[in-house]
Amino acid sequence: MKKSIVLCVCVVLLFGASLLFAGTPPKGEATKAKGGGPFTLAWVPKGLGHPYFISCYEGAKEAAKEFGDKIFEVGPDDWSVEGQITVIESVIDQKVNAIGIAANDMDALAPVCKKAMEAGIPVVAWDAAVNQSARVTFVNQASFEGIGRGLASAMGEVTGYKGEIAVLSATPQAPNQRKWLSWVMEELKDPKYKDVKLVDVVYGDDMTEKSYDKALGLIKAYPNLKGIIGLSAVATPAACAAVTDKGLIGELKIVGFGIPSTMKDYVLEGTCQKFLLWNTMDLGYVAATIMHKCCTGEFTGKVGETIKLGRPTMGEPDGVYEVTVGEDGDPYVLLGPPMEFDKSNIEKWAAIF
Amino acid sequence: MPNEREKKKRLPLADMLKTWEFTIFMLLIAVFVINLILSPDLFRVANLFDATLTFTEKSILTLPMALLIISGVIDISVASISAMSGVILGVCYKAGMAIGYATVIGLAVGLSAGLLNGVIITRLKIPSIVVTLAMMLFYRGVGYILLGDTAVRDLPQRFGLLGGAYSSTFIPIQFMIFILLAVIFGFLLHRTRFGRLIYIVGNNENTARYSGVRVDRIRLILCGVTGLIAGLSGILLTSRIGSARPDIAQGNEMAVITICLLGGVYIFGGKGSIIGVVIAALMIGYVHYGLSILNVQEQVIRIFTGGLLIIALLIPTIASRFRASVKHRRGGS
Amino acid sequence: MNSRSYKSRLRELVRRREFGIFIIIVIVMVLVGLRNPIFFTGDNWKDMLMYASILAFISIGQMMTIVTGGIDLSVGSVVALSGMSVGIIMRDNPALPPVVLILLGTVFGLGCGIINGLLIGKGKVHPLITTLATMSIYRGLVVVVSRSRWVVYGDITKGFKLIARGNILGINNLMFAALIIAVVSYYFLNHTRKGREIYAYGDHQEAAKFVGINSTRINILVYALSGMLAGFGGVLWVSRVHTAQANTALGYEMQTIASCVIGGVSIFGGVGSVFGVLLGTLLFGIILNSLELIGIVDFWKLSVQGFIILVAVIFDAVLSHRVAEQMRKQRRVFDAE
Structure with missing residues (x-):
């Protein structure tokens, strides 16, 4: 009994209140x-x-x-x-x-x-x-093609067009990441990359910790890895951090996207050879x-x-x-x-x- | 029980004022008033119903969860079940199944996931929080195994209407589902024998067992129902987002449990009401809406809901201490 | 006479439990090692142990709360809050020595833990709810103190990075910290009065009250310790991954609980050992880190984790049912005599 009363009161008041608000004329700015x-x-x-x-x-x-x-x-x-x-x-x-x-x-x-x-x-x-x-x-x-091809060719340049490489991306669903990746792969089909092998693509969800762990995982799983392409401004520094921590500076090259202020130390240390970004x-x-x-x-x-x-x-x-x-x-x-x-x-x- | 009823006859209003439901109902009104003061032209009827869209998926889950907690079990795998159901629906649709059948399969997945939880909890007598902790990871993982790094897109238009998302009806379909379910669950808990048994089981499991109540069966049913509704919630969310993805509904279990506890459900079982939970769901929903209109960030909003929860639970302790001290003073003088 | 034999039998079983985890660890190691020999390289172990170290001592804090019959869901948020606060302080004062930052982080964690403890001990709110609420609150505070701005690599000073990368006596700092904390907490839990009181309280709260154990104090103590360890962990976390952001350590509480459960800590309270938790963490760390090595796709990780916890829990349940059954039988024999 008590509960039904409470329920009724609740519903009535709620509707009353909302009708009250409904009465106020819309002062929306959308009209202007x-x-x-x-x-x-x-x-x-x-x-x-x-x-x-x-x-x-x-x-x-x-x-x-x-x-x-x-x-x-x-x-x-x-x-x-x-x-x-x-x-x-x-x-x-x-x-x-x-x-x-x-x-x-x-x-x-x-x-x-x-x-x-x-x-x-x-x-x-x-x-x-x-x-x-x-x-x-x-x-x-930037055009997806330009970025994708640019990253792949930068990778080729720094690794001397041979060895195993991997991609560290953000989320698999993100539209730009998908397109960049497909252009990277497109560029890698060029005969001059015949000694370059893309061994894996992993995703760090644009989170630094996860990207860092993923990069460590890549380094572990592929001991002959020569390069990592970081497909987001989070992934690249995370990969650099992993490479620095493993003491592989210079052996494992990194290219990718990055923000100059976050990437400065890595570039000067020689962890990251080259990175791209638009303004x-x-x-x-x-x-x-x-x-x-x-x-x-x-x-x-x-x-x-x-x-x-x-x-x-x-x-x-x-x-x-x-x-x-x-x-x-x-x-x-x-x-x-x-x-x-x-x-x-x-x-x-x-x-x- | 009869004693209490007699008292109620004498002072119905005073008794009602003392209930937890009334307290949080006042809180709900306070939330409305504060919202109205902070953003007067935004709080209109269309917006009010529109706003429910962002929290109905969680709200419908609070109903079976309340029953479950009252019976002395907790399920923290619900959000993962939601995600799994949504994903399996998407996978079935992609495999060429009609969307209606896919939806049914999604619901069935939810139901069986809930039943599996229930079987492990009741058969092996393992604390439900540990079982569902493990299952939380497991079910979430199933979604990732099935879809991996993709999402099922291009779900049909009419499926999108189920989420009520942007249909032009006055009251979103989702919200109507919530009200309907609230009535059903309210009736089940407060007006049927089964409902009484839920309270008995939650109050004292052993007594219930000795007096011939099939404790395990009741809990198993409730686990199944919770799974089913979790599946429904996942399907509604999938419909609203318009694509099936494994990462939806993250953290919903905490939100749902918070609402239940705020609604006066006792964490150890045996106490609670559907009305309290409904009011709490609306209140939390509108706290979120009101604050997000002011562009307060989601995680900052959670400071408010967390604080509310603590305050709500401190009140009985403080009150009893206050009462004790009053009594003490009286006794002393 | 008889009671001693029950005890020794029980102790034997408990010992067997840890032995069981140990056997599982060895089996997993052999299997993974056969699939991919890289597993046995020192480098891989270093990564794995660095990961497991932070998890290990936060899990020890978690264990103490679980032993009292409670739970601390706020550890992940405390890790983030302490890490973020320390990161911001470091960004604003790059000259501060790392030791001060570690102390600050630990104190922040301690503060968060004491709040939990007061609410649970003094406020008599159920631990699960309290820490559920403070989990949201601390997480929200991370956003507030950071003003929605991450602490990124460029902000982190050389000295601070060295916290995680440096060595003491040839052992990585993180592992060293975990070892010291494990030894100290082992001593505390097993050889001090307060430590034994924690177990007694968790075993039977009513009985503990009758022998004069102050429940309020025990609660404040365990949650303060758990918070303190999480705060300390937060500093090391930021130093390890070079960043602090709003979703740092999101969901970490589940990992700590899982390590405890795998390590044989009973969710009912009263049972659990530091050694067990260490083994549990190690097993968890090995499994998390070796899936890539044996070529399991990353998407299976969650399910595998869940499955392992489930197996551990079921194993534990079956075992404890059997112990209870045995004890009941023996008691019947005893009564008959």
Whole structure:
């Protein structure tokens, strides 16, 4: 009896309360979205804490400041798909004007991004895309082919085109990682790599500890290993740490992605011979500029459209970007060729980001 | 029991005010009010129902878990069962099975995983927490073995509707499932003989055994039901995400147990009610929603839920100490 | 006369239990070694033992809580919190000597442990719930203190890296620490009054109360020790993997519990030995680290772990049922006489 009363009271009050809230008129900012701004932009990286995404956000903040927009960073702290979905749900409810996302999974994030688009919030993917149907455009940091082939040829160079090599990647589901890997393999089919053998691909889930353990595992399982390609900015330093700890500096070469400031010591010690990266601040800057232009309605993501940036970037000295068709047939914006870092220029860039 | 009922007749309201359910109901209202003050234009009816999407999968699991804990058993492998069910559903679909059958198989997997837990717990008389700790790893591993480094994508559109995800109905399907299950479980626990037996088993296992209650069978059934609902929860989550992946529902077991305990279920069994658990589930859900609207991070939110849990459990100790000291003072003077 | 024979028999069985784990370890080693001779190289052992060392002493802390009939689910979070705090302090003051950082981390862990102990001992909240709650709280605090910024390789000073890589008396620091802690806790648990009280309390809480054992103090003691060891472990962890992030040591509590269970610590309390836990950790470490060597795909790791724990638990249950059965029979004989 008592319990039924409590239940009834509970339900009635709950509905009463919600109807009360329903009565308040929507003061959503979405209605004035197509106006002049200032806009609220939500910046959603794959996860929080990693220097790579922190430096991307720096670039995004720069662009937002230029336009006088409000930008905030919010992301899953466990770097999970579910966490990212929850975050997007909450920014939709906050009625932000645009969402910039680096997707943890191309398909799993698509439904929620579609929901955002249906609610009138443009979604701009950067770093890692969501499905074409759920985004306005994708700012690609570098063409997959260029990166994949670049990494493979750098590996060939440092190992003298022979010996066993392995790949340490982040998550198997991440779309960019998959494509880079396939281009690495494509490049390795070239006859000049006939003595190079790709023995294994392992995944460290973009977590330093796991990547480190995986790298140790690789070293153990393949005693003749000559090189490791780190396919993410987490994997490469982790592989370097493992190689340093095993005292294999110089014997086991590492190439991959990395952030200059985290990689500086390894490059100077000679653990990592060469690594690639695009200018992360430019990436954030371009993506946030596009987010703003989506809000004003100047940009719709059609192939051939151009965007004029407020400042030149490393890839495009004139600061003009054009929407092109990517390798998979979907339109995107390409940031430009990646930079190569080695002993000669690491000190200079480590001071910047 | 009759004694208590008599008392209730005399002071129904005062008695109700003292119950745990009432306390956390007040907390729920407090959560609503605080949310309303912090973000007034966001807390609207559409949002309120929308918000349930992010926690219904956990909420439906709290119901069988409550029954299980009341009967003196705990299952910490539920999140892994969810993931395994989702993955097996995906694998079956990929193998060319119709999505309906695949869903049924997913549920069956959940049920059998729960029953397996139950058999080991009851037959070998091993503490449930240890058994399910091992099974937690085992079931999670099955998902990884089957899918490895891939995810099953392109699940059909109509399967996506099950998660209620972004259908335009006023109340999400998921939430309706939760309410329906809450009514069923509430009825089962509070209105049937089986429900009474659950309390008896949880209160004193040996007494129950000596008085002819089939303790093991009751626990086995409850383990099975928990597995089944865990499977359902995994399927709903898979449907909402739109792809079957082995890494879903991580850490849900802790969230579910937290909700149960906050809802007044006694960890050693024998006490608890479905209404308390439902209110606690809503409360935790809206605490999460309210804080995530303010862009507070998930792990920081957990400071609040953890703190709530501790406070909730400290209240009886503090109260009894307070009462004791009052009594002592009275006795002294 | 008779009672002594029960005791010696029981002791024999307990001894057999550890002997059993030892046999399993040897079998596993031989099997893995046959599949891949790399297993027996010193390098591989060093990796494995470095991994197992941190796990070993945190598991010893865990064991003490389990022996009292409780459990400490917060150890993983304490590892992360202490590691992150120490990492941040190091980032801001690179000149601090590593010893100070180790002490700081240990003190942070001790603080977390004392909070657990107070809640359990004074607040009379069930250990499982308390540490479930503090697990979330400490984990959340990691995010708060780090302000969502990891401590990365570049932030870590040379001296700090040496904590994990350096040697004392030719033994790696981590292993050295684990050995010292194992010896000290063995002495503490078996040859001091407090240590025996922990077992007595875990064996029969009511009876312990009657002989004047203060339950509050015992609880505070074991959780403080467990937290302290986890805090110490956190510093070594960061030094080993060169990073501290929000999800450091996520789920580590399960590994410590698993090592205890494999090592023959009874989840009912009152039973467990340091030696058993060390063997349990070793077995766990060997299995975790040798799957790659014998060519088992990484995705099987979780299931294999779960399966092993299950086997250990079932083995333990069957054994203890048999012991109970035997004792009951003997008692019947005794009564008849």
